[in-house]
Amino acid sequence: MTDQTPNLPAAPPWLETHWGALQRARDAGRLPHALLIAGPAGVGKRLLADLLARSLLCHEAGADGLPCGRCQDCHLVGVGNHPDLVRVGPDPEGKSDEIKVGSIRELVESEGLTPTRGPHKVVFIDPADRMNPSAANALLKTLEEPAAGTLFCLVTERAYLLPATVRSRCQRIALGLPDEAQALGWLAGRLKGSDAQLLLRLAHGAPLRALALADTDLLARREAACAGFLAVGQGTRDPVAEAQAWGDLAPRVSLEWLGGWVSDLVRLATDGGAPYLGNPDKRDALARLAAGLDLEAGHRYLQRVLRARASQDNPLNPQLLHEALLIDWARVARKVN
Numbered sequence: 126m127t128d129q130t131p132n133l134p135a136a137p138p139w140l141e142t143h144w145g146a147l148q149r150a151r152d153a154g155r156l157p158h159a160l161l162i163a164g165p166a167g168v169g170k171r172l173l174a175d176l177l178a179r180s181l182l183c184h185e186a187g188a189d190g191l192p193c194g195r196c197q198d199c200h201l202v203g204v205g206n207h208p209d210l211v212r213v214g215p216d217p218e219g220k221s222d223e224i225k226v227g228s229i230r231e232l233v234e235s236e237g238l239t240p241t242r243g244p245h246k247v248v249f250i251d252p253a254d255r256m257n258p259s260a261a262n263a264l265l266k267t268l269e270e271p272a273a274g275t276l277f278c279l280v281t282e283r284a285y286l287l288p289a290t291v292r293s294r295c296q297r298i299a300l301g302l303p304d305e306a307q308a309l310g311w312l313a314g315r316l317k318g319s320d321a322q323l324l325l326r327l328a329h330g331a332p333l334r335a336l337a338l339a340d341t342d343l344l345a346r347r348e349a350a351c352a353g354f355l356a357v358g359q360g361t362r363d364p365v366a367e368a369q370a371w372g373d374l375a376p377r378v379s380l381e382w383l384g385g386w387v388s389d390l391v392r393l394a395t396d397g398g399a400p401y402l403g404n405p406d407k408r409d410a411l412a413r414l415a416a417g418l419d420l421e422a423g424h425r426y427l428q429r430v431l432r433a434r435a436s437q438d439n440p441l442n443p444q445l446l447h448e449a450l451l452i453d454w455a456r457v458a459r460k461v462n
């Protein structure tokens with residue numbers, strides 16, 4: 126899932142420290158040539174990169190560095206057509222999802238790094254971890270001899286996949302999850318009629334992911350899948366039929382849900398009043414099932430789900446995977462060996 130970039134004039138509260146540090150560096154003429162903006166999905170990596178780009182390209186930025194939103198440069202950025210903001214990513218038409226060396230060379234070898242409208246050029250490489258080794262190598266040469274006025278923003282959820290040589294030439298900005306109260310305060314003005322706390326929990330604390338979840342029918346799918354999972358556990362639903370109902374659910378989604386429900390079951394079987402649940406809206410139904418759960422079997426089943434989740438890059442047929450896991454779940458919940 127990618128971060129959304131709502132049209133916001135200011136940095137969200139949990140990015141203010143990073144934003145302030147960038148502006149101070151800019152005022153002191155110490156902005157680096159390359160930033161590595163890293164962190165989990167949905168915490169605002171692109172929001173921060175985007176705000177910085179707008180701020181550098183705007184000709185009438187305020188004293189706080191925020192873009193004016195009215196000048197010609199702000200307009201060009203807004204419509205995605207500013208010549209000094211370049212976005213490099215995997216070719217959407219390409220067969221692989223790699224960033225190939227050609228995309229980097231094209232940028233470096235032409236006049237691609239010379240600003241045309243002002244003193245700055247901003248290049249996003251996103252997701253930077255998709256650069257193949259030749260592309261990373263071509264970029265490295267550029268980072269070793271940076272062009273004046275050019276700022277590279279490498280954005281990634283998986284910084285560890287980048288070569289150490291590239292990482293070491295970037296100033297790293299590591300974004301983490303905001304605290305819950307701060308995230309809820311920010312979401313409050315943006316989620317109309319939705320349960321912000323539940324969405325934030327389902328998004329593992331990442332506010333922009335929570336916002337994206339509210340826009341999809343995923344919540345309805347989760348309701349149905351959870352009802353099916355509970356019914357299989359109670360013995361009132363056939364696991365194979367339930368696996369069929371999960372049909373087109375991607376394992377990256379279904380296994381995250383399943384892992385979350387089983388984690389909560391194990392928590393509740395250990396402590397009926399467990400204060401933290403990943404699925405607080407399902408507490409009563411999960412607690413009823415947890416009361417009859419064999420804790421050891423529950424733990425083993427949880428490990429199995431987590432292993433399946435970790436190996437999902439190369440999945441079996443999703444339906445077979447769902448079938449196997451739900452049949453197993455029926456056995457665990459009904460204490461059949």
Ligand SMILES: [Zn+2]
Pocket residue numbers: 183184185186192193194195196197198199
């Ligand atoms: Zn402007």
